Amino acid sequence: MNSTDHAPETPTLKIKAFFESAPPLKDAAEIQTKLKEFVDRNSSSGNGKANRVVCVTSGGTTVPLEKRCVRYIDNFSSGHRGSASTEYFLKAGYSVIFLYRRGTCQPFCRSLPDDPLLECFTSTDDSSVQVDPSHAEMVKRAITENRSAVNGGFLLKLPFTTIFEYLQILRMIAVSLRSLGPSAMFYLAAAVSDFYVPWESMTMHKIQSASGPLDMRLAQVPKMLYVLRNEWAPVAFCISFKLETDTDILLGKADMALKKYKMHMVVANELQTRKEEVIVVTEQEKITVRRDTTQPGADVEDPLIKLVVDRHSAYIDA
Amino acid sequence: MNSTDHAPETPTLKIKAFFESAPPLKDAAEIQTKLKEFVDRNSSSGNGKANRVVCVTSGGTTVPLEKRCVRYIDNFSSGHRGSASTEYFLKAGYSVIFLYRRGTCQPFCRSLPDDPLLECFTSTDDSSVQVDPSHAEMVKRAITENRSAVNGGFLLKLPFTTIFEYLQILRMIAVSLRSLGPSAMFYLAAAVSDFYVPWESMTMHKIQSASGPLDMRLAQVPKMLYVLRNEWAPVAFCISFKLETDTDILLGKADMALKKYKMHMVVANELQTRKEEVIVVTEQEKITVRRDTTQPGADVEDPLIKLVVDRHSAYIDA
Numbered sequence: 001m002n003s004t005d006h007a008p009e010t011p012t013l014k015i016k017a018f019f020e021s022a023p024p025l026k027d028a029a030e031i032q033t034k035l036k037e038f039v040d041r042n043s044s045s046g047n048g049k050a051n052r053v054v055c056v057t058s059g060g061t062t063v064p065l066e067k068r069c070v071r072y073i074d075n076f077s078s079g080h081r082g083s084a085s086t087e088y089f090l091k092a093g094y095s096v097i098f099l100y101r102r103g104t105c106q107p108f109c110r111s112l113p114d115d116p117l118l119e120c121f122t123s124t125d126d127s128s129v130q131v132d133p134s135h136a137e138m139v140k141r142a143i144t145e146n147r148s149a150v151n152g153g154f155l156l157k158l159p160f161t162t163i164f165e166y167l168q169i170l171r172m173i174a175v176s177l178r179s180l181g182p183s184a185m186f187y188l189a190a191a192v193s194d195f196y197v198p199w200e201s202m203t204m205h206k207i208q209s210a211s212g213p214l215d216m217r218l219a220q221v222p223k224m225l226y227v228l229r230n231e232w233a234p235v236a237f238c239i240s241f242k243l244e245t246d247t248d249i250l251l252g253k254a255d256m257a258l259k260k261y262k263m264h265m266v267v268a269n270e271l272q273t274r275k276e277e278v279i280v281v282t283e284q285e286k287i288t289v290r291r292d293t294t295q296p297g298a299d300v301e302d303p304l305i306k307l308v309v310d311r312h313s314a315y316i317d318a
Numbered sequence: 319m320n321s322t323d324h325a326p327e328t329p330t331l332k333i334k335a336f337f338e339s340a341p342p343l344k345d346a347a348e349i350q351t352k353l354k355e356f357v358d359r360n361s362s363s364g365n366g367k368a369n370r371v372v373c374v375t376s377g378g379t380t381v382p383l384e385k386r387c388v389r390y391i392d393n394f395s396s397g398h399r400g401s402a403s404t405e406y407f408l409k410a411g412y413s414v415i416f417l418y419r420r421g422t423c424q425p426f427c428r429s430l431p432d433d434p435l436l437e438c439f440t441s442t443d444d445s446s447v448q449v450d451p452s453h454a455e456m457v458k459r460a461i462t463e464n465r466s467a468v469n470g471g472f473l474l475k476l477p478f479t480t481i482f483e484y485l486q487i488l489r490m491i492a493v494s495l496r497s498l499g500p501s502a503m504f505y506l507a508a509a510v511s512d513f514y515v516p517w518e519s520m521t522m523h524k525i526q527s528a529s530g531p532l533d534m535r536l537a538q539v540p541k542m543l544y545v546l547r548n549e550w551a552p553v554a555f556c557i558s559f560k561l562e563t564d565t566d567i568l569l570g571k572a573d574m575a576l577k578k579y580k581m582h583m584v585v586a587n588e589l590q591t592r593k594e595e596v597i598v599v600t601e602q603e604k605i606t607v608r609r610d611t612t613q614p615g616a617d618v619e620d621p622l623i624k625l626v627v628d629r630h631s632a633y634i635d636a
Contacts, residue, residue: 062392065391066563068563068589068590070393070394070509070561070563070589071391071392071393071394071511072391072392072394073383073389073390073391073392074380074389074390074391074392075388075389076388076389076390102432103421103432106433106436109435109436112435114420114421115424116434116435117427117430117434117435117438117457117460117461118424118427118460118461118464120435121457121461122461122465123458123461123462123465128458129449129454129457129458129461131447136447139435139439139447140441140446140447142435142436143435143436143439143440143441143447144441146436147440147441191388193389195531195532212538213513213535213536213537213538214513214535214536214538215533215534215535215536216533216534216535216536217531217532217533217534218531218532218533218534219531220530220531220532243388245384245386245388271386271388272386
């Protein structure tokens with residue numbers, strides 16, 4: 001597998017080339033319809049102002065290594081950050097487009113076991129199904145709050161698997177949210193692949209393992225943050241995430257992302273401590289946000305979303 | 319990343335080197351206890367003969383690319399084959415050790431939507447949780463049959479994620495099942511990685527994406543089938559799977575696996591048609607097994623497991 005040797009130079013051209021080589025999105029028309037309905041419904045509230053809408057991305061994207069895909073490179077991400085943040089955004093009165101990796105953590109379901117159906121329910125003799133008393137509250141909350149957000153039109157869930165699907169849907173969302181101006185926000189918590197095999201240079205069939213080691217050359221995914229900020233959604237409030245395992249380089253990289261991609265905020269987090277604290281980097285300051293350890297079960301996303309909402313308000317008023 | 323340059327020569331030495339370099343299994347003691355209980359319970363039935371026990375492996379293994387894992391290579395596998403086969407083995411009176419990839423399809427849950435909790439349930443005003451009538455039968459069946467198999471001691475579920483976990487647990491199972499002699503079976507439907515990054519040559523931190531394309535060299539995973547058949551479980555009945563996307567090479571590769579690893583059966587399947595038909599390759603014959611298309615919802619695993627059980631009986635009696 002070879003990367004394209006003569007890659008185009010600017011981010012815009014690179015992303016154009018990426019999209020042209022990507023396999024077409026299967027359910028594009030259906031996604032478009034859902035997006036239109038959602039944005040229309042949220043375009044004006046009683047006071048004539050646009051509702052605030054945030055697109056939360058969550059979970060990792062995959063990179064297929066074969067066209068008829070058997071193997072792929074994946075990015076570890078449970079979707080915990082994105083699903084928790086979605087709950088706090090809804091609580092703060094935002095409408096949320098939750099762009100999530102299939103199979104990852106869903107809003108309101110974070111405390112449930114891996115397989116809630118088999119682990120939380122029993123069936124009784126009179127052919128009905130019953131929640132185990134120990135899980136009853138959690139299960140009821142998950143079902144009720146999810147239904148209420150989805151049916152009320154405050155939560156639109158759109159799934160992805162590959163990097164190709166993710167970037168194509170994100171572009172559709174960005175274009176749909178333009179009409180909301182600064183009331184729209186992008187909260188990009190997904191773990192997006194940075195290397196991929198360009199579709200046109202990808203092998204059709206399963207890679208054979210008969211003969212010795214496998215050498216792979218992966219191309220860099222074009223820096224989508226730049227194009228999102230400059231072209232797709234130039235007026236929206238944009239927050240990106242930087243995850244590293246090496247604390248020494250984390251803040252430097254977060255700073256670089258802020259400047260290079262003109263993000264309004266970068267949330268820096270370290271793999272081992274990411275559920276305890278994050279550092280919010282803006283042009284003016286670096287703010288450490290910690291979860292309230294005096295409260296059992298308190299999330300770092302609670303103070304984080306309060307801070308984000310606060311800065312978004314200032315941005316809208318400016 | 320470099321593969322080990324001077325790899326040991328024989329499969330046994332290769333797998334020994336693989337295990338020595340693998341990160342230790344975290345819950346080894348707990349798995350050992352569960353296995354012991356399960357095998358003891360199934361070691362003799364009323365007639366003094368050992369119960370039949372099959373280890374069904376299901377879903378794909380991952381290969382971490384970093385020690386503090388952010389990225390990994392994954393093998394696409396829904397776990398549908400393994401979970402369906404488990405149901406038919408239980409129906410045929412076998413006890414099943416279901417060695418499955420976390421998050422993949424579970425026995426009795428194949429027909430449920432992706433997220434059964436949020437998609438099949440509603441909550442009512444009197445603070446109870448209710449199944450939607452359209453899903454009631456399926457949900458009840460999933461919960462009842464799973465509970466009955468697990469609580470009855472016929473089904474032991476053990477999860478894995480990485481290739482390191484998978485091979486270590488498989489070895490533990492093989493050693494535990496030795497006492498059952500020919501009554502034990504291995505039905506290896508999992509999609510096992512064939513390339514990996516040896517743990518000792520793996521980078522500690524997240525691979526940086528700053529500078530150009532990424533070159534990777536992956537080493538071959540030692541051929542575990544050979545060691546399973548020859549050392550871990552020399553008397554058990556062994557069935558492996560061969561999945562290809564290219565029909566032209568499929569049967570040749572299945573034949574090779576049969577001879578090279580001395581499998582009793584190899585189930586050959588093609589990615590596009592794998593839910594419709596498979597070809598069972600034995601030393602004597604090639605049998606095409608198709609699902610019964612006159613029955614709505616019939617699975618190819620139904621006739622497949624009947625054939626497997628039949629051949630296993632002949633093997634025990636021989």
